[in-house]
Amino acid sequence: KAGLKYFGAATDTPGFRERAGHESAYAQYDQIMWDSGEFGQTTPTNGQKWTFVEPTRGGFNYTEGEVVTSLAKKNGMYLRCHALVWHSQLAAWVEQGTWTKDELRQIIVDHITNVAGHWKGQCYAWDVVNEALNEDGTYRESVFYNVLGEEYLKLAFKTAHQVDPKAKLYYNDYNLEWPSAKTEGAQRIVKMLKAEGIRIDGVGLQAHLVAESAPTIDQHIDAIRGFAKLGVEVALTELDIRMTMPATDVNLAQQRSAYKNLVGACVQVCGCIGVTIWDFYDPFSWIPYVFPAEGAGLLWFEDFSKHPAYDGVVEAL
Numbered sequence: 001k002a003g004l005k006y007f008g009a010a011t012d013t014p015g016f017r018e019r020a021g022h023e024s025a026y027a028q029y030d031q032i033m034w035d036s037g038e039f040g041q042t043t044p045t046n047g048q049k050w051t052f053v054e055p056t057r058g059g060f061n062y063t064e065g066e067v068v069t070s071l072a073k074k075n076g077m078y079l080r081c082h083a084l085v086w087h088s089q090l091a092a093w094v095e096q097g098t099w100t101k102d103e104l105r106q107i108i109v110d111h112i113t114n115v116a117g118h119w120k121g122q123c124y125a126w127d128v129v130n131e132a133l134n135e136d137g138t139y140r141e142s143v144f145y146n147v148l149g150e151e152y153l154k155l156a157f158k159t160a161h162q163v164d165p166k167a168k169l170y171y172n173d174y175n176l177e178w179p180s181a182k183t184e185g186a187q188r189i190v191k192m193l194k195a196e197g198i199r200i201d202g203v204g205l206q207a208h209l210v211a212e213s214a215p216t217i218d219q220h221i222d223a224i225r226g227f228a229k230l231g232v233e234v235a236l237t238e239l240d241i242r243m244t245m246p247a248t249d250v251n252l253a254q255q256r257s258a259y260k261n262l263v264g265a266c267v268q269v270c271g272c273i274g275v276t277i278w279d280f281y282d283p284f285s286w287i288p289y290v291f292p293a294e295g296a297g298l299l300w301f302e303d304f305s306k307h308p309a310y311d312g313v314v315e316a317l
């Protein structure tokens, strides 16, 4: 509906699916992921990150990333590629090095040239820079920011544009789904790049929300419009809506309306072009590993029955 091009799910390579001991679920999982027609898009949750693709300087390895990207191709799905420059899951050699500006510029250019070059023409979009902002809208400290300042964002987008001109180039971050100092920070990045004549095509709202305290649909609409007005597209790139465990009728109902509101906001704002849930099957979600005592953030329970939120999404679409 409206401007929506796809509804998809991110997925991982079997060896990295979050919870061990679910091998017996793989056949049913793969059937839903690739064969059921539920999803028209995917994103590799890990395999294209720096620590996997360039674990040592110049030592490029596409094995993990290729598992998901080749399945996307085989199944004719949109592919979002994730993520070129990010402070987290960064190779230790980059993070721990002491670099001059010139050295770090070269490292960024070499990384993007090789990685975006490897997948050239296959990615609907690339998350060129991921999570550059603090909650107050200032730039986050990272090896990239500490050495190069704001220049690293310009260099990353410029290089990505040269290497894969057909991929949509995105800035991607979390907590951008309602108006705040951080959404203003992300708007500032879009304006800054455009003012420099550097191409940016989209802003990814990761959308890692909490069922019990999710924003209203109007807040979502305001935030999405705020970006769309700047002439970039918007996508929900890593949607999950977690809850304090256990799941009950109450928090599952809250989750249902939270999903419906966010997906509904995307559908209602022209310029919001796609939705990706960050995996679809609760046992393979990252949530319990990062947010203790929280979980059940996706649309399929452990026994493969669907959350009430699945119907909320269907209603929104």
Ligand code: XIL
Pocket (backbone or CB within 6 Å): 045, 046, 083, 130, 206, 238, 286
């Ligand atoms: C997460 C993955 O899902 C986990 O498997 C991994 O251990 C850590 O990263 N923001 C992002 C994603 O941009 O890449 C993160 O993915 C979740 C937060």
